[in-house]
Amino acid sequence: MANSNHTNQAATIKTLSAIQTEVKNINRIALSVDCVIFGFDENKLKVLLIRSDLKKFQGLWSLLGDLVDPKEELDSAATRILKQRTGLDDVYLEQVKTFGCIDRHPAGRVITVAYYSLINIQHHKLQILDNELHWHDVNDITELAFDHKQILDTSYEQLQRRVQEHPLAFSLLPKKFSLRELQNVYESILDTKMDRRNFRKKFFAMDFLVDIDQMEQDVPHRPGKLYNFNYNKYEKKKKKWVGIDF
Amino acid sequence: MANSNHTNQAATIKTLSAIQTEVKNINRIALSVDCVIFGFDENKLKVLLIRSDLKKFQGLWSLLGDLVDPKEELDSAATRILKQRTGLDDVYLEQVKTFGCIDRHPAGRVITVAYYSLINIQHHKLQILDNELHWHDVNDITELAFDHKQILDTSYEQLQRRVQEHPLAFSLLPKKFSLRELQNVYESILDTKMDRRNFRKKFFAMDFLVDIDQMEQDVPHRPGKLYNFNYNKYEKKKKKWVGIDF
């Protein structure tokens, strides 16, 4: 096979300069990072999209992405994009998958590393003055530029799996939240309804919620208690595994 | 930020040729695929390694990888590497993560997409005549070339999670297997002991195992029954999800 840097002949040790020649001259591919930025508002899971800046996709929305600089770490590129677009750093960010279809980008071979991030829309609202940048209901999206619909779907599926096994939901909420808000996050991400009493029982039993002795404000009904999530306690007590279940 | 292909100024539509110029001239990075090939033998989880063909890492073992050709799909590159090294196609293969540290490769910026695959060592034994290619106990590995130890660790952790939620274990076994062999796979991957009767009960209750009415041969003790895994039945009946659990 052409361009192999490993062979199965014993004792074929390549020099570094030979490899360098290969790396420099032959197999170079453009690399981008795309961020699926999730938020939660109006009891719906949202994703932040921008109008495509490519003529070919004019009118379509796309994820927030950028080329990776050759001197830039992947995670740093994702963090940079987030910071540029939302003004936020210190957000939950996780690599999802790398998408490398040959013809996914009209400009040539561009492979992209997808990340998703979870942000608290309230903290962020100020930043979207730009009317080419908008929050969209995840479930209303049918078409996006490039292969971004596929990237969104994959990220959403990963979020659905992860949110059940890790305390991600809190990243979509303010530091103080009511149990109803928390349940709404789960119900919208997982697209299901849960029993309110059992939901409460479950979270109280976990014992990671801190009752901060405050009540909701400005709700048009009886206000509920507010809680924090205690990440420290979680880190100490989190369980290792579960069992075989498929 | 330099090289941005998205801006937050409304109505900035880039032409395709402008983007093409960027992609061609600036942000090009070499791309490779590395495969973590897991096997199961002697009641241990194994990984297939090759002696590094780079002088800098002479003596160290490394994962099986190669540069991706600009005209090659990522999955195809992984499949190709597997076919080259093991002679097998039609194996379980899954993308794990992309590793992009700036200085991970001595030849310059090379980012690598890691895959893991699960193969049945028996089917494969013939192919390793090459004494630079060897199966190693996963748990005995302390150092590898490049950042391959980190890639292995990440892949192994992902395998541990996945094997509990998906029927992967069967890919490490022959089509016909005994329940003890199956339990040994789980115990070695998860590095734990399980109760034999409860293990059996669980798998029989799932109802995906087919009793093929054959017995183990050539075992130095009372032979057990052999089973197949019924993937069709699994695909039809697999559960959607579980619940909040962390």
Add this chain to the structure above:
DNA sequence: TTTGAGTTGTGTAAAAAATACACAGTATTT
């Protein structure tokens, strides 16, 4: 042929977790 080693195959009782389910009380709006 006997014995020891190493395994197979099987069931039940107890504990833990998940589920289903109803009503009185409180803040807000009209």
Add this chain to the structure above:
DNA sequence: AAATACTGTGTATTTTTTACACAACTCAAA
């Protein structure tokens, strides 16, 4: 003052998970 929309709480039932023991079988070695 009435309507709305939520809060907060407990129990009984079902399901799942866990812990645990023994007789029978095959092979290999004495």
